[in-house]
Every structure is written in structure tokens, then in C-alpha cells.
Amino acid sequence: MAELLGGHSLAARIFEHIDNKTTDLGDACWSEPVKNYRSESRLEEELERGFRQRAIPFCPSVALPEPGSYVAREAGGTPLLAIRGRDGNARVFRNACRHRGAQVASGTGRQSAFACRYHGWTYGLDGSLKTVPHEHGFPQIIKEKCGLVPVNAAEQGGFVFVTQMPPEPVADLPDIPELLRDGLQLLTVNEQVINANWKVLAESFIEGYHIRSTHRDTFYPVQYDNLNVVEYFGRNSRVTYPFRNIEKLRNKVPTKAEMEGALTHVYHLFPNIMIATFPHRIVMVALEAVSVSKTRQTTYVMSDPQTLGQDPEREKQATDFVDAGNAEDREVVESIQRGLKSGANEFFEFGLFEGAIVHFHKNLQAILEGGE
Numbered sequence: 589m590a591e592l593l594g595g596h597s598l599a600a601r602i603f604e605h606i607d608n609k610t611t612d613l614g615d616a617c618w619s620e621p622v623k624n625y626r627s628e629s630r631l632e633e634e635l636e637r638g639f640r641q642r643a644i645p646f647c648p649s650v651a652l653p654e655p656g657s658y659v660a661r662e663a664g665g666t667p668l669l670a671i672r673g674r675d676g677n678a679r680v681f682r683n684a685c686r687h688r689g690a691q692v693a694s695g696t697g698r699q700s701a702f703a704c705r706y707h708g709w710t711y712g713l714d715g716s717l718k719t720v721p722h723e724h725g726f727p728q729i730i731k732e733k734c735g736l737v738p739v740n741a742a743e744q745g746g747f748v749f750v751t752q753m754p755p756e757p758v759a760d761l762p763d764i765p766e767l768l769r770d771g772l773q774l775l776t777v778n779e780q781v782i783n784a785n786w787k788v789l790a791e792s793f794i795e796g797y798h799i800r801s802t803h804r805d806t807f808y809p810v811q812y813d814n815l816n817v818v819e820y821f822g823r824n825s826r827v828t829y830p831f832r833n834i835e836k837l838r839n840k841v842p843t844k845a846e847m848e849g850a851l852t853h854v855y856h857l858f859p860n861i862m863i864a865t866f867p868h869r870i871v872m873v874a875l876e877a878v879s880v881s882k883t884r885q886t887t888y889v890m891s892d893p894q895t896l897g898q899d900p901e902r903e904k905q906a907t908d909f910v911d912a913g914n915a916e917d918r919e920v921v922e923s924i925q926r927g928l929k930s931g932a933n934e935f936f937e938f939g940l941f942e943g944a945i946v947h948f949h950k951n952l953q954a955i956l957e958g959g960e
């Protein structure tokens with residue numbers, strides 16, 4: 589299992605950086621060609637090799653709390669539908685009716701069956717085709733062969749993983765820590781389309797070099813500028829953003845809860861999933877390319893029901909705080925996207941403070957070049 593710093597050693601590393609005014613440094617810089625953010629053929633390769641051929645978290649398990657719960661969204665350019673079955677298993681299907689291809693569900697919710705809106709073909713929670721209105725009009729079809737088409741799905745670490753290209757066995761799920769613990773509750777799911785390439789957006793989550801400049805009145809007053817612990821596990825990374833209130837944990841062995849209240853972790857699960865931890869909240873973000881210049885960001889906000897509602901005022905402040913920071917990031921990434929067309933840069937230069945981004949591009953390049 590992935591080796592990441594535990595509470596005590598993580599706190600020690602952070603205090604060392606605070607005292608020395610330093611941050612974790614990457615071991616190399618990286619020049620990424622700007623054309624890689626604009627090329628349709630490059631995006632198609634990224635989706636094929638980086639997304640569809642890999643096991644990637646599709647949604648948190650808690651987004652499917654009971655039989656009939658479902659999540660429909662696109663992943664790697666494919667419309668998919670995850671459903672919790674009556675047997676408790678999560679299954680994932682290609683979200684296209686077997687008659688003429690309309691989607692049989694959208695968004696999230698709970699249903700006892702999935703009726704296609706176009707002509708009403710209806711599927712069970714296990715994907716099987718149950719009813720065809722006026723069935724005598726289809727003497728040629730064998731209903732048993734016309735269920736929704738499944739993709740490989742497996743649950744681990746609080747996620748429903750999907751692999752679109754068979755056969756990737758369950759054993760090949762990425763080695764990631766238990767990020768979404770049992771007992772979490774899904775609070776909200778929201779979706780926004782952002783006018784930026786998916787990689788520009790991904791990059792904005794995994795460096796703390798922009799905190800003072802971009803988040804002057806939001807994150808910067810409570811966090812440090814350019815002070816991060818950056819760790820790698822497989823193709824993934826974890827960037828730790830300490831809060832200034834971590835000072836009160838100096839000279840003591842912090843408990844897990846104390847550490848959680850004193851920092852944000854952003855886990856980047858290669859290539860397009862971010863898990864961000866906040867006091868009282870854990871968030872899963874899925875970034876899906878709509879085109880080279882548009883990305884759909886789906887955000888699943890979860891909380892521990894035991895602490896939920898204890899301090900509504902503080903919870904609202906926490907949500908507003910994160911939303912304000914997100915809006916600032918959005919402005920910047922959309923401005924980068926406009927800048928791509930300026931012709932000013934042939935390459936984007938990532939420096940030693942941007943090690944997690946370098947790791948991301950290195951791994952993406954390795955995959956596109958055929959490495960596993």
C-alpha cells in the first residue's frame with residue numbers, strides 16, 4: 589500500500605518548512621508543449637490510453653447508498669451509468685438504450701428501474717431488459733441479449749472503479765490509500781462546465797505556489813504561500829497545504845483529528861480525479877474533457893454524519909470559503925485557456941515548486957508512449 593507520511597512525521601516536515609521558509613522541491617523541471625493542450629488528436633489519445641484503458645474511480649461508493657441508487661455521467665468521453673443492485677453490488681453500464689441509443693438516466697438519484705424516455709424500453713437494476721412496449725413490433729430481438737452493456741467495475745477504498753477496456757482484473761486497481769472511510773455521507777453533487785483544457789484545470793489543484801497571488805483574501809490569510817509537502821505514490825500524488833493554525837500543534841504529538849483540522853490534503857489520482865480533505869468535509873472532483881477547451885467538473889461533497897450539523901455556522905463558512913477559492917481558480921484557468929491562443933508560449937515551464945504537475949505530465953507522456 590502507498591507509503592505516505594503519517595501525522596507526526598508530516599507535522600515535523602511542515603514545521604521544518606515554516607521555520608526555514610522552505611517548501612518541498614521537485615527533482616526536475618518540465619517543459620510541456622502548448623500544442624498538447626490544443627490538439628484534438630492528442631486529447632483523443634489521452635482519453636483512450638489515459639482514461640478508458642485504466643481503472644479510474646468513477647464515483648464514491650457512498651453516492652450509491654442503497655439498491656436503485658445511481659450515478660450517470662461521462663467518463664473518458666463515454667456516457668456511463670453506475671447502479672447499486674438489489675444484491676448490494678455496484679454495476680456500471682454504458683448509458684445507451686439498446687433500441688436506438690438514448691441515455692436511460694441522467695444525474696444522480698434512486699429508481700427501481702430505468703425506462704428509456706424515447707420509447708420506454710425498461711431495464712432492471714442489473715441492466716437486464718425487462719419490458720419493450722408493444723413487443724410484437726420487434727420479432728427479431730432476443731430480450732436476454734439486449735440488456736445494458738456492462739463495463740468492468742469494482743469497489744475498493746470507498747470508490748467505485750471503472751475500466752472501460754476489458755479485461756482489467758480487479759487486482760490491477762491502483763494502489764491507493766483508504767481515502768473515503770466507511771460511514772461518510774454524500775451531501776451534494778454539483779457539476780460545472782469550465783472553459784479550459786482538463787489538464788490546465790488539473791494543474792490548478794496540485795501546487796501551492798499560487799496561493800498568495802491567486803487566493804489573496806481567501807486561502808492566503810489562513811494558509812501559507814508556497815509551503816507544501818509533496819508526496820508520490822505510483823502515478824498519483826498528494827500535496828499537503830497546512831493552515832496557519834497548525835502552530836498550535838507544535839510541541840505535541842497531534843491526534844489524527846487535530847491534524848485533519850490543521851491542513852488540506854489534495855490527492856491526485858491519476859489522471860483526472862482529485863480528493864481534497866477539509867475540516868468537516870471531503871470532496872471528490874472528477875475532471876472530464878468535453879473538448880480540448882472545455883471540461884466538466886463533477887464535485888461530490890461528503891461529510892462524516894457524526895459531526896454534521898453540530899456547528900452549522902462553521903460548516904457554512906467552510907463551504908463558502910472553498911467555493912470562493914474555487915471561483916478564483918476558475919478565473920485563472922479560464923484566463924490560461926484564452927492565453928493558449930495568444931501564441932506567446934511554445935512551452936509551459938513547470939518549476940521545482942510544481943513537482944506534482946511534473947509527475948503528472950511525466951506519467952501521462954509515459955502512457956501515451958506505450959508504457960504501462
Ligand code: FES
Pocket residue numbers: 685686687688689690704705706707708709
Ligand atoms: S431509444 Fe430507447 S426506447 Fe427507443
Ligand SMILES: [Fe+2]
Pocket residue numbers: 792793798802803913917
Ligand atoms: Fe487554487
